[in-house]
Amino acid sequence: MQMELISKLAIPGESKLVLLVFDGLGGLDNAGRGTALEAAAVPNLDALAKESVTGFHNPIGTGITPGSGPAHLSLFGYDPLRFPIGRGVLEALGVDFPLQKGDVPARINFCTIGPDGNITDRRAGRIPSEEGARVVQKLAENIRISGVEVSLRHVKEYRAAVVLRGEGLGGAIADTDPQAVGKKPLPPTPLQDTPENQKTAALFAEFLKQAEQILKDEPRANMLTLRGVDLFHPLPSFRELYHLTPASIAVYPMYKGVSRLAGMSVQEYGQDNPEQEFDILEKVWPDFDYFFVHIKKTDSYGEDGNFEGRIHVLEEVDALIPRLRALNPDVIAVTGDHSTPSPLKSHSWHPVPLMVYSKHCRADQVTAFNETALLQGGLGTIPGTSILPLMLANGLRMTKFGA
Template identity: 30%
Template sequence: MAPMKYVVCVPDGCADEPVAALGGKTPLQAAHTPTLDVLAARGEVGRAAVIPPGMPPGSDVGNMSIFGYDPARFHTGRAPIEAAALGLRLDPDQVAFRCNLVTVGDDGTMVDFAGGHPGTEDAAAVIARLQARLGTDEITFHPGVQYRHIVVAPKAWADAECVPPHDLSDKPVVAPTGPAASKLQAVMDASRDVLAAARADGSPVTANQVWLWGQGPQPQMTPFRDAFGVEAGLVTAVDLVRGLGVLTDMDVVEVEGATGWYDTNYEGKRDAALAGLEAGADLFVVHVEATDEAGHAGDHEEKVRALENWDRRILADLVDGLDALGDWRLLLLPDHATPLELKTHTPDPVPYLLVDSRTDGPGGVYTEEGVADADALPGHQLLPRLLGR
C-alpha cells in the first residue's frame, strides 16, 4: 500500500474582515473557489490561534506554528530565521540582527524603511563596503536581498530594545534602548559616513544609514523528521519561510518564477509539491505570499484573484495528483490575517481546513464566518493533527 501523503497549504495572510468593496464579504467569501468549497464540505473546518497570545503577528511566528513548533517555545527573533535562509549558522555566543538599509531625513524622520528599494547587487556592494570599514572580530555584515541584510554580533549585543523601522515610517526615529544600545547606535551612526562615501563614489544606493533590529540567537528547532517522523519538503519565495525550512532541515525546493508577488508561478509550486511527494517526501508545504501582499496593498481585487489562483492553479490539480499517489491528508490555513482595511497583520485566530481522502469529516464552509463559533486551537497543534497524532 502506498504510504500516506500530507500537504500543508499556506495562503499567507489570506484571512480578513468583511470589506465594503466586496459587498460586505471577506475575500474568502467573495472568491470563486469551487475546489476549496468541495474540500471544506468533505473535511473539517475550525479556528487556529497561529499567533500565541502576546507575540507579534509576523509570518515568522505564524509559519513556525503551522510547521508544528510552538513559537512561545522556539521563536528567538526574526533575524536569526532570515540568517538561516541566507545559509548563515550562528555560534551559541552569537546573535543575528536584521540590518535594513534605510533613509533617515535631515530632521530625523524615517523617510524610507526600505532605503529606496536598492537592487540586490548594488546593495551587496554597499554591504561589502560596510564590512570592510566597520566589520571587526566581533561584528560582521552579510548581504541579503534588496534592503534586507544581516549583521552577526556577540550575544551581549542582543540586550537592547530596537524598534522595527517599518513601524517608524514618517515618524521621528527612536533610538535603541537598553544595555547594548550604545554599541548598536555607534554602528548605525558610523554607517552614515560609509554610505555617504559610497554615494560619492557613484553607488546608486540612496539609503543613508543602516538600522539594526529583530535580533536573536539561532532557534534550537528539532529537525522536522525527528520531531514528527516524516520527511518534508517546502516551496516558498519568502526568506522567513525558507529560513524555517532550513532550520528544521526540510528539503527547500526552488521553483523558477516563484516571486512572492501576484505573478508567482502557482503551477510550478503545485508541481514541485507533487514531484517531491512522488520522489519520496511524506509531507510538502506550499507557501504563496500573494494574498498577504494584496492585504498590505489594500487591493481587494488582487486578494480575491490570489485566492482564485490558489483554487484553479494549485488545488484543483493538486487533489487529482494526490489521488493518483494514494491516500492523503491536507491542511490549509494562513499564518495570520492581513485585513485589507488595516493593510497590516493582526494576531486574530484564522480559519483552518483539514481533509482526509479516506474519510469524510463533519464538513463546513472555509470562511471566517464559517468558523466564527469554533474554539481556537493553538496553531502548532494542527500539524500533529494532520499527521493523525
C-alpha cells in the same frame, strides 16, 4: 511540553501530508459582499471542505495579531511564545540567509553622520534600494575581520543584515542606535558580561570602525547602526521530532527562511507563482512526505486593501486543487498563517479558516470553505500549534498515549 509529547508519540509511516497555506487567509465582510473566501468561486476548496473536518485556528492566542514568522512557527507545531524569533534572525531569514547554529545575525540600518560623528539622519535619507545595495556591496568587498566570517545582505532601502559566523560568539549585545539624531552611534555593549558576548562586542566594534572608514565618502549612507543582535539556535527539525521528511515550496524569502528553521528542504526551482509551485509539488512528490506549500498573494492583496486581488488569487489556486487531489495525499490541511482582512489592510487577530482532510477525519456537515460556513465546523477554534498533531494523527503517524 506539547511538542515533546507529540514527538514522543510520533511514529514513522508511509502517508503523505500537505499543508497548503494561503497567507493572510481570513477576512472580514467587504461592503456586504462577504469575505474574500465568501465572494470567491472556489468549488474545489468547497468540495474538499465536504470531506474535511473544519473550523478555525488561533495562531498565537485570542486577540493577538501574529507576525508572519511566529504564525508559521505555530503552523509547524512550534509554540511561538516558547521559540521567539529575534529581529536579527528574522531579518536574515527574510533575505533567505542560511543561518547555522551559533551564527550571530543583526539588523543594519544605514545612517548619516556629520563631521563631528553625530548622527544627522537615522535612516540615511531613506536611500533608494539601488543605493543601499551598492553600499552593502562596497562594505562586503572591503570588510576584513580576522577570526570570523562576516556576511552581508541588503534588505531594502537603508536596511541590511549582517551575520557573524565563528567559534564562541554571544548574542546579547545592545543596539547601537542611540534612537535620536545629534548623538553618536553607541558602542556595541554586552548585555550580559560573558566571554562570548565580550568577543562579539569586540568584533562588532571592529566592524563598525572599518565600516566608518569604508563608507566615509558616501553622501548619505556614511555610517550604520546595529539592532536586534541575536545568537541563532536552530529549532529541533521535523525529521528528529516527527520522522517526517519535509519539503517547502514557497516563493518569498521569509517563508523559505522559516521553513529552514523547521529543517525543511527548501525547493529552489525559480517558482514565482502558484501554478509553478504546483509544478514543483508534482515534481518532488516522490521524495518527501510533508509538503508546505505557501501562497503569498492573498496576504499582499489584503495588506493593499485589494479585495478583488484576494478573490482572484483564491480562484487561481482553487483551480489548481485538482492537481493536488490527483496526487492522492493522505492528509491535506488548508489554512492561513493569520487573517489579513482587506478592509483593515493589515494582519489581524481573527481566527483563521482551517480544514483538515483525510479518509479518517470525521468530516462535519460543512459544505463550503469560508468564514461563515466554518462556524458550524467540527473543530471549533483550535490553537495553531494543534494543526501539526492533527495532521500526524490523520496520517496515522501517532501512537496512543499510555496503554
